[in-house]
Amino acid sequence: MPTIVFVDTDLSVVTDRSGQTRIGREEIGAQLVAACVEQFAGWSVRYVRQDTAQVEQIISAVKAGDCDAVALFPYSYTKSLADRVAENFKGKVPIIYGGYHAGVGRMAKVVFEEGRADFVVKGRGERALPQLLDDISAGSAKRGVVQVRELSGGCQSPYPLDDLPWPLRFEEFMARFTKNEILFAPPETLIKNPTKRITIAGSFGCDGRCDYCSSWIMSPKTLHRSPTNIVDEMCALDKRFGPGLVYIIANPLFNADRGWVMELCQQMEKRGPFPAFCLPDFNLDREMVQAMKRAGIFMAMMGLEFARTDVRTERGKRPGNPELAYGLCDEAGILTRAYFMIGGLGMTATDVEAEKQALESLPFRADQLRVSFEVPFPGTVTANRLNPGDTITGYDDYTTDKVIYKTGMDQKQWDRARQEIVSEYHSADKQKRHYADKIRRHPELEKSILGFLDRIE
């Protein structure tokens, strides 16, 4: 049986401890595709993850076992690393690219034309890669860009993802993911001794159309797994890697379908609860948020993106009321994170000050503010709008921790500005009152909040 080696070039990097962490995760999409290859193609899978930028080390790990094809699925900031790995195997075995950099929109063609890839899988890989491998085995594969071809008649089920296997998980990596600190520990009422983080994918794709996001370009419709299928997997994961698992539900948009959220939460409550983070937008309501709390969801990480509603709307974000969403989470005792972006094209120190003021005057507080620099990820609407000279660096810097656009400030000034926004937000009097109030209403969150404040000091 031929073997395909999945080479994960993601790096476990913690940039700093002030809440601005970029933490290496298990790549859940690639692990799902790897499981599909095992199930649907007559190929076996080896999954290599070295957590290093040392190409030689990665290459030796690939060479340490069978290898009849190499799959690479870098984010933009690890593309050059993936390219160097590809160069080493080019001409020896088929090189296949896919995922969030190579597989998005017109990037597939660009990446193929660069010449390191024999094949680029555009969009979702769970059907496309096994089909490609079958073609490679049969000698009928044509070099180029490959897109999903639905199997007989397409899938009519409301939960088409239930037809897929669960993502492969690797014991050796699970140990590494324990090292990453959880900024907000789950409340002890939920779990006494959290030991590991684990990512679970309940859906992929998105019906939203945000200009800065690749999710809907990758797959323009939200596809879900059934709540039963997801909670079955959680139970199996608890058994295999537990006790002490804390889940990140990595759905691109957690609350895309209200009925699904309600059913998932009911099942998580009944068979759990399962301590979990999720990524919803502002379209929450009281009943939903209370169901989330009972299910074990203790943190909602929401993309606030910009302080002003009109700016969010102009960038295509689904309408929603952030004041209501953050307020409902406070009321129910769910911790909140706000993702925020600065460093947009042409932004100056005056603009940053105005954004800071606007953020401070919002009528709600998040428990954590995470500020990133806006990045026009290749293949997105934002990136396609750029004029030559609008950006100043190469893909290696597309981590969201560096300023990519031409602006009125240098990187040092940006780093300082970001640090100030974050620390002023967390130490503001308003914020102290917010924490005190949340702890008074939800004493179970006291340790989580105090632990977070300790960590960011």
Ligand code: B12
């Ligand atoms: C959940 C999420 C997270 C979570 C969990 C991440 C994880 N690795 O599990 C958290 C919040 C921790 C996170 C962190 C970060 N993230 Co993030 N994240 C997402 C999000 C919202 C969903 C990803 C997901 O799991 N989807 C569900 C899975 C099942 O679907 P999928 O990944 O799309 O997989 C399908 C296809 O992509 C394809 N595919 C995937 N892999 C492969 C491999 C092969 C070989 C093939 C053929 C196909 C293929 O087939 C799959 C099945 O159809 C996306 C944005 C979005 N809205 O989609 C950003 C996104 C992936 N993140 C992004 C970034 C930049 C980051 C950070 C660097 C941010 C930071 N500075 O900290 C970190 C890095 C994390 C890490 N890898 O170490 C970017 C990447 C952009 C890019 N071009 O590089 C995205 C696209 C957001 C964006 N801005 O557009 N993230």
Ligand code: SF4
């Ligand atoms: S709602 Fe979220 S996942 Fe969907 S397009 Fe917008 S940012 Fe991406």
